[in-house]
Amino acid sequence: MSVNINNMPPQIQQNYTQKLLSTPERNCIHNLFASVIEVQDNDGFINRQSRYDALETFEVPLDNAQMNPPSQLLSRVDIDCRVRNYATYVVLTKQVTMTNQDPILNSAAARLGQAYKETSDILQRDNLESSASVVNCVGGSNGDLPTEMALSDLDDIVAVLQNNDGDYITNMIDASDNIGTSPLGDAYTMMCTSRMIPVLNNITGFRRKFEYGTGSINTLSSEWGGVNNVRVFQSSQGSVSVDASLLGNDVANCFITAQEGYKIVFQAGGRAKYIYTPPGYMNDPAHLRHAAACNFYQGQCVNNDLWVQNLRSTGI
């Protein structure tokens, strides 16, 4: 009879590979194009920025009487944004950190960092969903309202933003002599759910980012492509309104913004922090557990309602 593992099992039957498996991390796209404001500490919790309205143009010449024309009224509006604070933490028994092979506090820190970034992104997403102008896609052919997104819908939004004097976010991508590439115009940026990918790929003239004149150099992994004057960024945590269409289908809220369309507000002393509390604190006289925590302060708001549009699409 041969010796096999039935009669001679290994003394140690398990091994552990130190290289950790990947944790799924969502693309954080909604703060990419936000203007950033940092408010100083000890200065209240509502940030205010102001905008002066443009004066009327004056094309008619003065007549020979040289009378002063009536004065114009200079007006100003204020944009207020309240900063809130957020926190979460993980409690680990000392026994866990002493017995696990993996340095588990490192993973706790990484996961807290991920939770912070995704939370910050979701806050901005919900803000845009709440307060950006809504426009239904109507250029598609699926018989719903909104329809699935079509080129004409994106062109309409570009026209709206241009008509509202919104500045582009990115400059033109030049043409190149590489086969299969094309130029892309100055662009506004669109943030949407990953569920829009099939719809995007079906849009006439839509160019995946590998078709850019410069290739995908200097693009983010969240960028999917672009068409005419819109570049598209997608995330699995993009905004979706469930059952919200005319026929009861899910609606993707695709936020298209011009420069300074919206902002994120930080508190100087409240930037995201990782906080480690060793055993012996938090009513822990026997030194049995430690904690890893994260907190941050953030506000978010739309700066100019004319410069952020929520283009709603079905087909997802």
Next chain:
Amino acid sequence: MLPYQVIDGGSFTSDSTLAKQLPLSDRPDLFWLRNRTAWGDDAAETSVESWWRYGMAGGAAQTADQAVTTGILSSEAVTSGGFTFIDTANPPTFSSLATTAITGNAGTFVVSMASTGDIAVGDWVRLYATTGELQIAGYKFQVTAVTANVSITLGYMASAVSAGGLAVFAADATAGFVQKYIPNRMYPRWSYVSMITAASQAVVYFTGKNDYTPGEILSFRVSSDFGMEQMNNVQARVLSVTNSSTVSSVTLDWDTSGYTTFVFPTSAVAAAGVSPAVAVPSSSGVVPDNGSASVPQIPEGTNLRDAFDNRNKFIMDLGSNVITSSDAVYDYVAFKFDRFNQE
């Protein structure tokens, strides 16, 4: 050990709605409620005590009924009108319910439903596939009246007709679906516009209670499909706000006297593709004095109440199967376990 076993507690006096929403600091693992007024008073009382634990369905509760005279308790389980935990940033979703008619032609907007589910007055609902009235398909409304398993009323829409002068629809809806939903509480929010009057100070009506404030500046998106396209992209200051049980409106510092009449597109036009008429929060302006367009409030200043804000909360929603008496004092405690075992 972290001090997380009892996360909230307190008392409240019930009112005639037999409903209550209690803000909590987190999702509880166990929620306990007792009618202090009725406890031991020798009168019969349904649900004199009730509780909910994590994992129970929304609207469910386990309750104890008190017998008359003896005070003997008997156990009961309810599947609706109990406790529903709501994280408004990630609200639960609800099943759609069928409707057989919506009286948009009469202008009363009564939605006939064989089952009204657990829709209550004040809830928001979304309509879709409203055959014959597709101009309001996809719209969100707040419910102003419920006749259980007969109908719900979209009174804020009806007031756009009765108070605002909106033209009634050409026909009633003959079929469709109604879905209750809980809105996220990021503030401020855009709103569907149900009517804009042509007046020296325009009045804008909404499909449910609005949370705009005097001095706030609203921006409007009104396409030609809604008639009053002159309002498109107009940014106007709110002078006063109305939020009654059936009317939701704001009066604007904006003269629409010569504008085209606001009207909903026909069902067929809507089906062919339109964007809704909406009001979008824009910015803060000078706070007016009691609705006056020209006199500022004293001391003069601009609106701070309209600051963009995250107003999401954790809420325990209590229904009429656990709050069974009005004017009764209820005690409650919310627990979160340090260790939650489910074997």
